[in-house]
Amino acid sequence: MTPLYVGSVWSGEFEDTKKLAEQGNSKSQHNLGNIYFKGKGVTQNYKQSVYWYTKSAEQGNYSSQYNLGISYYKGEGVPQNYKLAYIWASLAASQGYKDAIYNRDIMVKKLAPQQLNEARNIASKIQYKIDNPTKSQKQQSSRTDFKE
Template identity: 50%
Template sequence: MKKMLSTLLLVIALSSSCYATNYRPDYLAQPLADIQQLAQNNNPEAQYYLAKRYSFGQGGVKQSDRKALKWVKKSAEQGYVFAQDWLAVMYKSGKGTMQSNQKALEWHKKSFPKLKKMADQGNKKAQNTLGLIYDTGSPIGKKSYKEAVKWYKKSAKQGLADAQFNLANMYFNGNGVKKSYKKAIIWYRKAAEQGFDRGQFNLGNMYFSGNGVKKSYKKAVIWYRKAAEQGLADAQINLGYMYEKGLGLKKSHAKAIEFYQKAAKQGNKIAERNLNILRKKK
């Protein structure tokens, strides 16, 4: 009978939306009650931040795409450019609403000129958002990795962790730039040191694999732990795996189970599988 083995996640995490608690993104900076009050009083920025909380299930609310849509739409209708861009993406993907290319295009046309103007004026959030539009081709338009790199780089140099993480991914994959693990490491580290959870996770993977840096299980564990402690399921899985195999730290099935359970409670299927395999070994 074929022996089943636990799974380690070495796929580089993508997407720039910031979930890290130590990083404290803007939408988590204020108490929930304050944000809700401001949102009810038609403050467009507060409505956008409340939508973010519902989208990610953070900051004291349960995850709800429908509630995220409700609040991002209120914000967008008041002209908040980041909400308009996000609403276009939601219509394009059908997240929380019926998929509609027409509505996606309508909101994209409203947001893009304003985003471009803000980015040209040096707004780092607008620069990163513009980078995402060119990187993904979403909500509407053709991909241009070179343009994406251009805008990510402008934002990253201003210290935005989201953009530093995105730029690192471009170097890792060789999209719009010459592939370079060493440059990817530089930008993952910058994002990771700001507390960006997926930057920490990716940096851990680079140390585990020895891509662009000397292989070190101990350093991989350090960065997996930082991300795992912030609740990133992929990092919890990898830290559990390191405990299971005794890589970079003392072997402990109890600790492995602890971290697999944390990820499994978030609904992660790989964690559930690893947990079942490990329990059968006992």
């Protein structure tokens, strides 16, 4: 029997992916977010997808940042929040992700000037934390035992 392909993880590797995600592996966290978002091999759970995307996004994963922006824009797994949608889209856009640039520009039109300034300040603080991880965060994100 051929294993079922789930997102970018074979179903037989789900537990390994989850274990690595729990240990702080950003790629595994992103993949787990995708699995829960799509409901492939597990019950679809937007809250769980947001949880894992957030863990990955906070380590600088632009795909997770983009997906969080979409989640906040649509209110999937979280209350709809255009300011947070802007923040996460902006962080992904700063890495050159074209779809995120487009979404960020849409969010600009949905925010009042004060909200936009607040969002930019928060995005800068998050980016600073990504660029300057603590020692324990460095140890977690350096784990490379993920099977791609």
